[in-house]
Ligand code: SF4
């Protein structure tokens with residue numbers, strides 16, 4: 219770790235370099251002279267050559283390394299690469315606060331193959347609790363701009379991840395979501411540096427607030443399907459590889475200060491003034507000489523180098539006594555457990571306990587992974603409420619990731635700022651709006667300019683999203699919102715159609731109403747459903763169903779994602795008639811197949827009316843990007859509508875699973891013959907068909923049990939189709955191992971269904 223610049227442009231009050239016990243920075247040069255860089259590079263090259271190392275890792279650090287500027291950094295990186303790469307591979311990295319990062323620097327990092335980690339503590343409130351300028355101003359916008367630059371496709375290879383220092387006063391959910399929104403390849407969560415002399419803050423009565431706080435994030439992370447690498451959790455799992463902070467691996471970090479002195483890991487600066495010192499420097503001493511320093515040598519001894527308490531601890535192989543610096547106590551030195559001992563013990567237990575330890579071991583000795591559990595649950599035909607909640611949560615994560623990606627191209631806009639603000643102050647409102655099924659199709663269309671034109675061209679969807687969230691939260695706000703064909707649609711809430719609005723209108727949200735001003739038009743819309751309807755305002759309509767309220771979505775421009783013509787806004791009687799049919803159909807599903815009804819309750823939120831087609835009066839559809847919605851042609855038969863809802867909801871669930879896992883081998887060109895269509899079908903299409911037919915089989919078998927008649931014939935036909943389709947899939951060798959397990963279990967469920975039906 220090279221301290222190439224020993225000053226910083228931020229003034230974080232949790233900084234161990236400037237704010238803790240060690241103050242040696244005061245006597246050091248501001249920047250590492252080039253002659254010193256050259257000497258360091260030679261020492262590293264010499265060590266790599268003598269020990270035939272396959273790779274060395276060098277981290278440019280500070281203070282703040284970007285204060286060197288592009289020209290200074292180029293010199294440093296060129297020296298290091300020239301001296302070291304003739305002997306070994308150089309993994310060159312940087313840790314920065316991001317404030318000064320710009321496009322020129324990003325290009326430089328790509329050129330020199332430097333991987334950049336950015337220090338960022340989460341949402342605005344969390345980040346600005348500590349990470350501020352000397353005048354107290356926020357660094358949040360600066361850091362987010364830096365992260366957006368690194369996320370760009372041309373810079374992405376240089377994006378190493380985020381380093382986040384924990385403060386248990388921050389909201390762990392908001393911190394987790396803020397980190398996830400930045401799409402980091404890896405997150406390092408750091409316990410704030412503390413010792414037994416200066417223990418960590420423990421606000422509140424709980425004995426292990428750090429374990430509790432981290433446990434909350436761990437649960438979210440597991441529930442979301444581990445969407446990013448979080449090194450702490452990966453390191454603490456049984457068999458985890460450990461880090462500088464955990465485990466028993468030998469310490470392998472040395473620091474070179476700006477004046478060329480060798481030091482031990484710089485977290486020791488938190489222990490006492492001069493704690494990291496070795497008395498060696500790069501001009502006169504080799505790496506081997508430094509590693510013989512007692513402070514470094516003791517950290518090569520594994521469990522033997524720990525205190526008696528740690529040596530006897532049941533989790534010592536995973537905890538390793540915690541970070542070396544955190545063991546310090548005046549009198550006994552480092553011969554102590556970590557000052558976070560109770561938290562570490564509990565955190566390891568938490569990581570072990572969630573998800574629950576691997577369950578049943580079948581007779582054949584095979585074990586079940588979390589992926590297997592999810593697929594096994596869905597292969598019953600329906601899936602439990604917790605599985606549905608998991609699928610909905612992962613779909614929301616995908617929408618959030620798309621939101622962050624769509625914002626990258628447009629920088630930090632007022633709409634983004636409003637969304638971020640609401641995400642912190644009214645997160646439920648933001649969550650409800652983002653979970654609207656047609657938010658993701660809008661974002662996808664925005665991101666893929668090649669998307670086919672149609673209703674709803676690729677305008678920036680963020681302003682309307684932000685205003686919708688403000689309206690839902692009842693929070694005053696104002697933004698300019700794009701207008702399309704005289705229409706502004708606020709997702710999940712409704713559409714405003716006012717001829718003459720122009721291309722953009724100013725929308726101002728006030729309690730109970732909003733005002734729109736654009737072109738030649740100014741209009742106030744009252745949101746109270748009991749108030750007289752406001753001119754041009756068409757609110758969404760919904761019907762009560764057992765799972766909550768089901769939206770009749772006939773206004774959102776992105777509902778055209780089904781590849782079929784959609785119905786324009788229904789008049790009042792038609793909307794009420796469709797609502798009655800849907801509510802009655804939902805009750806029919808509860809009557810026929812309660813397990814499927816529970817899965818509907820857990821996720822179906824909107825129905826889109828398709829345009830009538832006399833040639834095909836009974837049509838229905840699902841769109842992969844619109845989880846939570848299905849499309850149907852309006853009709854009045856609840857028994858038929860129930861079958862359509864169950865059928866399409868199967869496709870929606872399986873689509874959400876396929877967003878997470880490959881069940882079909884990628885790039886498979888196989889075409890499979892199926893009994894329900896004359897043409898050959900690709901494996902994923904067959905899988906979708908089989909899964910939908912399994913549910914329909916279960917519906918008809920239930921009806922046949924009550925009244926055989928036609929229901930028995932239908933049940934027999936769907937049973938045969940499902941069985942033959944599943945067998946064709948298994949025989950095609952086009953499934954992944956997970957896919958084979960899924961279809962195998964589904965086939966088993968089918969046999970049970972048949973046995974149950976007699
Ligand atoms: S950005 Fe890093 S080095 Fe600078 S003050 Fe903050 S914690 Fe310290």
Ligand code: SF4
Pocket residue numbers: 527528529531532533534537538539540555556558559560562563
């Ligand atoms: S949990 Fe405590 S006793 Fe066990 S290894 Fe870690 S610090 Fe030592």
